[in-house]
Amino acid sequence: xxxxxxxxxxxxxxxxxxxxxxxxxxxxxxxxxxxxxxxxxxxxxxxxxxxxxxxxxxxxxxxxxxxxxxxxxxxxxxxxxxxxxxxxxxxxxxxxxxxxxxxxxxxxxxxxxxxxxxxxxxxxxxxxxxxxxxxxxxxxxxxxxxxxxxxxxxxxxxxxxxxxxxxxxxxxxxxxxxxxxxxxxxxxxxxxxxxxxxxxxxxxxxxxxxxxxxxxxxxxxxxxxxxxxxxxx
Numbered sequence: 053x054x055x056x057x058x059x060x061x062x063x064x065x066x067x068x069x070x071x072x073x074x075x076x077x078x079x080x081x082x083x084x085x086x087x088x089x090x091x092x093x094x095x096x097x098x099x100x101x102x103x104x105x106x107x108x109x110x111x112x113x114x115x116x117x118x119x120x121x122x123x124x125x126x127x128x129x130x131x132x133x134x135x136x137x138x139x140x141x142x143x144x145x146x147x148x149x150x151x152x153x154x155x156x157x158x159x160x161x162x163x164x165x166x167x168x169x170x171x172x173x174x175x176x177x178x179x180x181x182x183x184x185x186x187x188x189x190x191x192x193x194x195x196x197x198x199x200x201x202x203x204x205x206x207x208x209x210x211x212x213x214x215x216x217x218x219x220x221x222x223x224x225x226x227x228x229x230x231x232x233x234x235x236x237x238x239x240x241x242x243x244x245x246x247x248x249x250x251x252x253x254x255x256x257x258x259x260x261x262x263x264x265x266x267x268x269x270x271x272x273x274x275x276x277x278x279x280x281x282x283x284x285x
Contacts, residue, residue, distance in 0.1 A: 056112045070190070074101040080118060084179050091183060099189075113139040114186050117146045120153045122160070129164040132171065140176045142171035143189055144181045219244060226272045233261055237269075246271035 062255045070092050077085055092099045113135055117128055148154040157175065166173070174189075176182040198282075222244055224235035240258035241247045245253075247269065255266040 058071065070097045071100050071102060076116065077101050084118070086139065087180060088183055096215075097187070112141040113143070113189055114189075115142070115144045116182060116186065117144070118182065120146050120148045120157050122156045125156070125160040129166070132166070133164075136171045141193060143174060143186070144171055145174045145176060145185055147177070147179055147182055148175050151178060212244055223247070226269055227230070228268055233259075233265060236260060 072088075073213070088097050095174060115131060115135065117124075128146075132142075132144055148157050154175065161173065174182070176185060176186050216238070219238060220231060220234050223229055223237060224231060236259045237247050237255070241250050241255065250270075252263070252266045252270050255261055255269060256263060259266075261269075
């Protein structure tokens, strides 16, 4: 009888949903299925069983072969070939309990023309170790995804700051327009293109700028002689 599994990941880490094939569940020993459910619950993952058919794109998928049988090698590698086109991240966990099974698996790997790391195969010695590997990999991929999102948000913020700096340089180059005025225009009117098209009435209605400043902005963008003539702030 399998004992309660210890947690592998920090309880403060992000939770997830583990979706497993219902047909796979029906072929397993009840104690292994119970172990899987308890293991996931301990590590703050929710378990759902369902028929897996749609292409999941960015999801992480696992093929879990709980006992390597030479007569099943064609079916296993056929499924690998199908799923690696549907999932961006696919891992194949294979239980090889003996030297003979390990040799059979290695021969089959090259027989069916697998590319190294595409997908990644993870040989293990028993189903419990296999599922621990699955949880560790899934958790690591989740952490990587969170870091990718944070990095993307940081890049977007940096780009936004750079765009705002460029906006302020352009708008404050208009005589008599300061940073406060530029920020007011950005919030009320929008882009430089929108400001260039805005009427004096629109600027006065939507900002706290004076009539004189609104007229200067309109002339700056629409009167080439005013734009090109020397100015003294």
